[in-house]
Amino acid sequence: MSPDSGTIWIVIIGLGIGTYLIRFSFLGLIGGRPLPEWLLRHLRYVAVGVLPALITPLVIWPHATGGQPEPSRLLAALAVLVVGVWSNNVIGAIAGGMATLYGVQFIIGSM
Incomplete structure (x- = not known):
């Protein structure tokens, strides 16, 4: 059962007012x-x-894998933590995590 359009618009307007x-x-x-x-x-x-x-x-329960932990995501999270603590740079940590995620996925062939 789907709501009628009047109910949908009331919810949209109410959420807009609340957010404002x-x-x-x-x-x-x-x-x-x-x-x-x-x-x-x-x-x-x-x-x-x-x-x-x-x-x-x-990282722990990724929807893409049906809720099963994946080594590439865990290694990428570890890389973000290590690079972030070592360099104290958010952009560097994100780049290190991305490189690790895509690199590990490329190596193990799960891409």
Whole structure:
């Protein structure tokens, strides 16, 4: 059973308003004000906490392999960690992980 077009449009408009209000709360209300030091200190760690939470399921339970761990993805994640810690460079870590992923997939022939 699929919803009618009226319900779909209500959901789309409601989500648009909700997204606007969330963004406005940060940009419109406090965008021009200086933030306290304790909040800035905590905001520095948001990306460090969010990115691993987004990437880990894709490495451990990849949908492309039916949820089975794959050596090329695990090695690429390890390469990202090693290059990131060694060089302290995000772009370098991403490039090292990509090179490892595609290199291992090319070598073992799973591409």
